[in-house]
Amino acid sequence: MCGIAGYIGYREAYPIVVNGLKRLEYRGYDSAGIMMYDGKKMHLSKTKGKVSDLELITEKETERKHGTIGIGHTRWATHGVPNDTNSHPHFSQSGDLVLVHNGIIENYDTIKKELISRGYTFKSDTDTEVLINLIEEVKKKENCKLGKAVQLALTQVVGAYAIAVFDITKPNEIVVARLGSPIAIGVGKDNKEFFIASDTSPFIEFTKKAIYLEDGELAIIKKDKEIKVRQIKDDKLINADIQKLQLSLEQIEKGGYEHFMLKEIHEQPRAIVDTYRGRMLPDEGVIKMAGIDDNMSKFLNADRIIIVACGTSWHAGLVGEYLFEDMARIPVEVEYASEFRYRNPIITSKDVVIAISQSGETADTLAAIKLAKSKGAFVFGVCNVVGSSIARETHAGAYTHAGPEIGVASTKAFTTQITVLSLIALKLAKEKGSLSTSAFQAYLQTMQLIPGQIEKLLEIDEHVKSIAAVYKNAKNCLYLGRGYNFPVALEGALKLKEISYIHAEGYPAAEMKHGPIALIDENMPIFVIATNKGHYEKVVSNIQEIKSRSGKIIAVVTEGDTTVKEIADHVIEIPETEEAFTPLLTTIPFQLLSYHIAVMLDKNVDQPRNLAKSVTVE
Numbered sequence: 106m107c108g109i110a111g112y113i114g115y116r117e118a119y120p121i122v123v124n125g126l127k128r129l130e131y132r133g134y135d136s137a138g139i140m141m142y143d144g145k146k147m148h149l150s151k152t153k154g155k156v157s158d159l160e161l162i163t164e165k166e167t168e169r170k171h172g173t174i175g176i177g178h179t180r181w182a183t184h185g186v187p188n189d190t191n192s193h194p195h196f197s198q199s200g201d202l203v204l205v206h207n208g209i210i211e212n213y214d215t216i217k218k219e220l221i222s223r224g225y226t227f228k229s230d231t232d233t234e235v236l237i238n239l240i241e242e243v244k245k246k247e248n249c250k251l252g253k254a255v256q257l258a259l260t261q262v263v264g265a266y267a268i269a270v271f272d273i274t275k276p277n278e279i280v281v282a283r284l285g286s287p288i289a290i291g292v293g294k295d296n297k298e299f300f301i302a303s304d305t306s307p308f309i310e311f312t313k314k315a316i317y318l319e320d321g322e323l324a325i326i327k328k329d330k331e332i333k334v335r336q337i338k339d340d341k342l343i344n345a346d347i348q349k350l351q352l353s354l355e356q357i358e359k360g361g362y363e364h365f366m367l368k369e370i371h372e373q374p375r376a377i378v379d380t381y382r383g384r385m386l387p388d389e390g391v392i393k394m395a396g397i398d399d400n401m402s403k404f405l406n407a408d409r410i411i412i413v414a415c416g417t418s419w420h421a422g423l424v425g426e427y428l429f430e431d432m433a434r435i436p437v438e439v440e441y442a443s444e445f446r447y448r449n450p451i452i453t454s455k456d457v458v459i460a461i462s463q464s465g466e467t468a469d470t471l472a473a474i475k476l477a478k479s480k481g482a483f484v485f486g487v488c489n490v491v492g493s494s495i496a497r498e499t500h501a502g503a504y505t506h507a508g509p510e511i512g513v514a515s516t517k518a519f520t521t522q523i524t525v526l527s528l529i530a531l532k533l534a535k536e537k538g539s540l541s542t543s544a545f546q547a548y549l550q551t552m553q554l555i556p557g558q559i560e561k562l563l564e565i566d567e568h569v570k571s572i573a574a575v576y577k578n579a580k581n582c583l584y585l586g587r588g589y590n591f592p593v594a595l596e597g598a599l600k601l602k603e604i605s606y607i608h609a610e611g612y613p614a615a616e617m618k619h620g621p622i623a624l625i626d627e628n629m630p631i632f633v634i635a636t637n638k639g640h641y642e643k644v645v646s647n648i649q650e651i652k653s654r655s656g657k658i659i660a661v662v663t664e665g666d667t668t669v670k671e672i673a674d675h676v677i678e679i680p681e682t683e684e685a686f687t688p689l690l691t692t693i694p695f696q697l698l699s700y701h702i703a704v705m706l707d708k709n710v711d712q713p714r715n716l717a718k719s720v721t722v723e
């Protein structure tokens with residue numbers, strides 16, 4: 106995880122780097138730091154805490170903020186606790202070289218011992234300080250320039266990294282490199298300035314041109330010069346592809362909302378439309394998706410589909426399982442990427458693997474993709490971040506067009522992932538003939554209603570807020586759902602845990618009897634999804650069982666429900682839709698509920714403790 110931001114050019118670098126780091130705080134926010142070069146000296150400022158804490162340090166000391174070259178970092182601790190010393194940037198022993206790093210150097214201990222035997226000493230507990238000293242040692246030994254030293258040092262390193270390195274003895278360049286962690290370079294007009302960042306958001310107001318470094322590549326960035334990109338292993342020069350960015354500043358600002366999470370919850374109608382626009386054509390009775398169309402035979406001949414993902418994306422994958430099996434009659438397995446990759450799974454060339462990831466950078470999902478590819482499977486990606494590592498590593502894919510998701514708790518990513526999976530399932534069902542034309546057509550018409558229904562559903566905010574006020578001090582909560590809504594129960598519980606730190610578990614409603622029922626008493630709020638489709642009567646029976654044990658029932662029901670209304674303590678109504686699409690609606694009240702509880706408890710909604718948006722470590 107961690108975020109990197111840097112600048113080399115003609116403007117004052119400090120505000121660019123610091124504002125950039127703020128936009129990258131979703132990647133980690135337990136410490137922050139910046140090195141500014143003022144033309145003569147390097148000034149280092151770093152601290153435990155957020156970028157705003159870093160600003161407090163530099164507030165009164167203008168000399169720390171002056172200069173046209175700077176590199177900064179926002180950290181999610183891996184090696185070494187979050188404290189001032191372990192914060193980045195890190196200097197080399199001589200003080201000439203300075204480094205910011207996102208990733209993990211797995212063999213740092215061996216390298217450290219070797220460097221200690223050569224007289225190096227270390228101030229921090231980080232793998233990063235080991236790396237910068239390794240670079241220094243190589244530079245001395247080989248008597249080479251910084252770029253070469255970085256390249257040679259990286260060939261000795263095992264692990265993942267995105268790095269930016271500066272050398273005061275050659276203060277006209279920054280060297281960046283990546284393996285497994287992302288890095289983008291913003292290219293200013295006439296090469297007069299360059300921006301370095303973990304994603305393109307830090308420099309979006311300055312340039313729309315960017316180079317995404319590929320794994321195993323290193324770039325030497327010099328003001329007024331063309332960027333030189335080469336492969337680390339074989340030293341081959343690469344023709345770097347300069348891409349045009351679509352991202353806008355407006356997309357990454359709060360737009361009047363108190364938190365990104367609330368903005369993103371409210372963006373869901375638009376995000377879902379953007380995700381199906383141009384793909385779902387109800388008037389023509391077709392779904393167009395190039396990534397599926399071009400590989401249709403792989404899907405139709407697949408023995409099974411394996412979905413790999415983590416966290417919320419895994420929950421979307423579970424909804425996908427119901428969709429694919431129900432509509433397209435293709436067997437599906439849904440796997441936590443972290444388990445799949447280490448389990449020696451049986452994968453063949455007749456398997457289609459679908460990898461789902463909002464960030465497109467999740468280390469375990471990326472590794473699962475590589476494993477599946479090595480076994481000959483066809484791998485399809487469902488990602489939100491354009492140009493991300495997973496989007497590039499997969500054979501084909503479909504983007505969710507949710508727009509940047511900045512709140513750490515995933516909301517619009519989840520619903521847009523389900524939208525893409527619904528489109529794929531419907532498309533395959535039509536192609537296979539497992540759905541009649543009229544049923545297919547009816548699904549398309551119903552899907553078109555979803556954004557408007559969510560819009561209307563969002564109006565229940567005050568009602569959900571009043572429920573949040575009743576249960577905000579609960580210590581434990583249960584979320585129950587069946588069928589398509591079992592994954593929503595898991596997701597509802599995850600949302601509450603993540604941002605309010607209240608313990609919550611999601612369960613298939615019928616499983617309650619096999620254990621969790623023992624927890625139920627008058628203090629236990631139980632959120633039950635009881636929409637009128639699927640297993641309604643069965644869920645009603647489960648609700649009765651909770652009631653007879655004095656549990657508090659908060660039920661999500663379909664508009665017009667009377668039965669559950671009589672039993673439950675609170676009901677939240679959702680509009681009528683096809684059972685397969687109910688997750689797109691039932692998840693909304695749970696998002697709002699978690700949001701309001703977290704706000705009422707005064708928690709940091711957008712940046713909950715210990716979490717990061719992009720989990721680029723295993």
Ligand code: F6R
Pocket residue numbers: 415416417418419461462463464465466467470513514515516599603718719720
């Ligand atoms: C939960 C959440 C995480 C992510 C998980 C996977 O709100 O955001 O559980 O879903 O870390 O991330 P991606 O989708 O980026 O692979």
